[in-house]
Amino acid sequence: MPEDTFLSLQPALLGFFINAPRYAYDLSREFEHDLGRVWRLGRSLMYAQLKELAEQGYLAMDVVTQPNRPARKIYYLTDAGRIRFAQWLNQPTMHIRNIRVEFLVRLYFFRTLNLPGLQELVTKQKAVLGEMEDALEKNAGDIQDDYWRLVVDFRLGQIRAVQQWLELCLQTV
Amino acid sequence: MPEDTFLSLQPALLGFFINAPRYAYDLSREFEHDLGRVWRLGRSLMYAQLKELAEQGYLAMDVVTQPNRPARKIYYLTDAGRIRFAQWLNQPTMHIRNIRVEFLVRLYFFRTLNLPGLQELVTKQKAVLGEMEDALEKNAGDIQDDYWRLVVDFRLGQIRAVQQWLELCLQTV
DNA sequence: TATAACTATTCATATTGTGAATAATTATAT
């Protein structure tokens, strides 16, 4: 499947554990409220993702039993998880089609966790977009095919729109 | 998954059968060459898609045996298929994230099959984009949340870039 | 007081995508 829809977003979930341990049910609600319009992730998926992140060693888990209620599986961040999150957060998105979700999710964490480094990330992201532009323009130079020319123009349009938005993004700090 | 990645593109394949019957292996090569950079569809998927389109009654099939070669399953368009394709082709894309693939594929067929109606489609598509814009701007008016404001601005940027590109698209007829 | 919604998780299933296997044939390389 979409080689990068998921794999590249999974570490983002670690960000929700920076301040406190969480369990999936609870997190799923907050997630839906805060990011549901940006990144669609059903409740069942959340359970599966936390389980995987734990298998990878980024989260650890305690089972907390409660009277008259199902037991909670409380996950908390490991040191490896903290490092992984920071690494994910500060990495620019390499594929234009993922910016829509990935960058917006990164931005969410920069703002809600009040983290430094947004400016640097924006700079890196602009550089990556610039390279995409160059690559497209280069291979578009020697194009006879009108159709391919239009495809390239479409993509350039999207890229440039993102570049402009990134500026706006810095101003709204 | 993405409720509309696939379902909304499947009928597009019918367009390859407008001029002549085809079999999957052969079609897959042409597809890869013409649209591979716009719509990624592996060979195995092509087989599966043609089979489904046949089950839906949009394609019919003949098995043609050949000496010393695997038999070919040749598919051809039914009347229902012809109608379905025309309907798909002239319908604007309703979800912004699908325009990137859907509209570009429609454009491909308008051009390669030399079909009329591109202008009308562009008009419809612009109307749909205009509605998206209105909906976003409306619910953005009463926004306190700076983050959501940025999300909305990102989307507006994408939409406006597509609108500009659509103009270009008409000029390149 | 019946009906619905909430808490918390799991699981079976649906959907979608990938890569290998097949087996004969022709092209390329040493």
Added chain:
DNA sequence: ATATAATTATTCACAATATGAATAGTTATA
């Protein structure tokens, strides 16, 4: 001349991803 690779044409098992129902007690709403 001969081994190696690529081509033809399709199928299939499997991986990865997403959805909805099932569970079972509890509290809220009608």
